[in-house]
Amino acid sequence: MRRPGAPRLIGILALPGVQLLDVAGPLDVFAEANLQAGALAYELKVIGTAPGPVASSSGMRLLPDTVIGEALRQCDTLLVAGAPHLADALPKPQILDWLSREAPRARRFGSVCSGALALAATGLLDGRRVTTHWAVADRLAQDFPAVEVVVDALHVHDGPVRTAAGVTAGLDLALALVEEDLGPDIAKRVASQLVMFFKRPGGQLQFSRRGTANPAGRSSLQQIQRWVIAHPGEDASLGALASRAGLSPRHFARLFQQELGQTPAIWVNAVRIEAARQMLEAGERPKQVASACGFGDVDSFRRAFQRQLNVTPADYRRRFETRADIG
Structure with missing residues (x-):
């Protein structure tokens, strides 16, 4: 238990091969919170x-403050930092055993980025809503079906569990924890000092490239998919696609769902959104993008784009403008 007035102990587990920013980013947020609070609100341990x-x-190379198995007072918050190799190899059993014992003792525990894979392997995320880096979200959902993976969130709060998406989202999570502990005024000052959003707009899917446009299924369906990818502005209604495949609309829809796990309409929309992203990143304006990518008008395009990525096409385009573009 934390003594009244004692700083909250933040422990971050740094596995071999750790992503450095998954450790340093949150620590900088908590350290800045100490400065803004004018007191030692947090004690930080790697x-x-x-x-x-x-x-x-x-x-x-990172020199930790302590190692698992050494005496450490009970953490207020214990986070597992991500490491690129976790998608291929989970930590050793003794590390998972330590996590299984120590995480539930903390007031709250969680992960940053792919650290969710290590935490899920302990069973502590079963029945919880969590997020992780978009590139390993499918792996997390597949290997740990008892975990509910929220793919688009930057960070998720479920009971004592706090999880953050990829890399820089660890800063967003740490800032949310500061707001929980010390209030919005200090959290806003921390955000201002670190030049970061207090509440970052959009979700992580606006940064992802999840391979939606990779053809899958039997060859006849792959031919249809390649045609849609090459011609996102053409008629891709169920009837038109079924006709190209030489099938009835009902049979085509059933076959598509069976082999790709989603309806043709959902798949076509994802392909069009991906094509739109590429055009916006290249500097094309939303009106031209809407027409080129098969959306009826710019308003329907804006709604579809924002529904998928939680950001408007215009705002998304602005993120890729250069100084010359702005001038």
């Missing part, structure tokens, strides 16, 4: 898995 420096994914 936890290693063995004595000695931790080699990060970038090659930079």
Whole structure:
């Protein structure tokens, strides 16, 4: 238990090969909160898995404050930082055993980025809503079906569990924890000092490239998919696609759903949104993009784009403008 007035202990588990920003980003937010609060609100500890420096994914070495198994007062918050290799190899059993014991003792626990895979392997995320980096979200859902994966969220709060999406979303999560603990005024000052959004607009899918446009299924369906990808502005209604495949609309829809796991309409919309993103990133204006990508008008395009990515086409385009474009 935390003594009244004692700083909240924030522990971040740094696995071998850790993504350095998954550790440093949240720590900087909590450290800035101490400065803005004018008091030691947080005590910060990096936890290693063995004595000695931790080699990060970038090659930079991180010297942990302590290692698992050493005496450490109960964490207020325990987070597992992500590491690129976790999609292929989970931590050793002794690390998972330590997590299984220590995480439930904390007031809240969670992960940043692919750290959710390690935490899920303990069973502590079963029945919880969580998020992770979009590139490993499918893997998390497949390997741990008892976990409800929220793909688009930047961070998710479910009971004592706090999880963040990829890399920089760890800063968003840490800022949300500061707001929980110290209130919005201090959290806003932290955001201002670190030049970050207090509430970042949109979700992580606006940054992802999930391979929606990769043809799948039997060859006849792949031919249809390739045609849609090459001609996103053409008629891609169910009737038109079924006719191209030489099938009845009902049979085509059933076959498509069976082999791709989604309806033709949902798949076509995703392809068109992806094509629209590429055009917006290249500087095309929303009106021209709407026409080129098969949307009836700019308003329907804006609604579809915002529904998918939680950001308007105009705002998305502005993120890729250069100084010359603005001038």
